[in-house]
């Protein structure tokens with residue numbers, strides 16, 4: 001251990017690593033907390049001026065360091081913040097968001113990351129889990145690796161407790177098991193996507209509506225996420241009855257349903273055909289088109305009052321942002337899971353005459369560095 005270099009950990013960076021300096025290089029260190037003195041095991045020295053590492057020993061601990069609730073924290077790739085007290089986890093996420101907004105969008109604003117109502121300890125929330133199966137053993141995946149980490153006694157601490165008590169009975173074939181907890185109960189899909197128990201189409205209830213979702217399709221993983229995000233979008237946009245709204249990257253129609261219930265006329269666009277088929281059943285009052293958003297120009301109403309967009313991690317990109325601004329909506333709600341992609345797209349929106357009116361961030365992924373944001377933009 002004494003061979004590992006000793007560093008002082010600086011601020012948290014996008015991706016959940018602390019930034020440290022070592023012999024003129026930058027080292028991104030996992031499993032630390034800003035201000036700590038630690039010894040670092042270097043895990044990647046392939047770049048001359050930028051290395052990656054992880055905490056091997058804590059010399060001076062932060063007062064916010066806690067014993068991780070899970071015995072495989074630090075080996076499993078699922079959680080990277082278990083060593084941090086939950087309120088400080090949210091502060092660190094807020095610092096990352098503020099830094100990305102400053103650096104990429106030139107916005108200097110105070111942000112907070114709000115807990116999902118009812119989520120006290122950040123455990124037992126993950127309703128969609130992927131387990132690795134190898135040689136009849138079911139485990140968790142190590143960080144950026146195919147290495148299997150044994151499941152701890154009592155199972156994954158962030159997994160929703162509605163999952164199967166004995167996962168070993170599904171360990172017939174090597175590959176990946178998907179466990180999905182919905183309002184119908186538990187579904188398990190095998191390595192080829194085959195149904196092992198439950199149902200291929202599951203139901204989720206939000207705001208008085210029932211949404212049918214493919215078990216292997218997109219749905220937010222925190223049980224409080226759908227209510228939290230739809231409320232934030234409606235509060236931020238304040239839609240009026242009769243307004244024409246585009247729900248882009250609409251999945252199986254979550255925001256479309258909330259907007260129709262607010263009296264709006266809604267057009268949903270989504271690349272996945274199977275999601276669109278379900279969206280049509282879930283929200284029959286809306287129009288839906290299975291197509292990429294960047295090809296959807298002709299399908300969007302010339303007079304679009306409001307836009308909701310919820311793109312994948314890569315964000316919408318400059319081309320889509322310019323196309324949306326060209327529709328001249330009076331409000332845009334941008335739901336984002338990557339703060340850097342959001343900040344980059346906000347910068348493009350600013351060049352198209354749209355300013356940030358409000359921003360909320362939510363801790364939809366406790367024990368990890370991830371967060372979800374809802375940004376509302378209005379014309380200058």
Ligand SMILES: C[S@@+](CC[C@H](N)C(=O)[O-])C[C@H]1O[C@@H](n2cnc3c(N)ncnc32)[C@H](O)[C@@H]1O
Pocket residue numbers: 218219220249250251252253254255269270271272275291292293294310311312
């Ligand atoms: C973060 S999910 C949001 C889904 C939905 N809004 C929800 O909350 O359930 C992003 C969605 O974008 C879809 N998608 C990805 N790239 C797309 C593209 N270029 N055009 C349209 N949809 C796309 C994915 O299939 C996925 O359903």
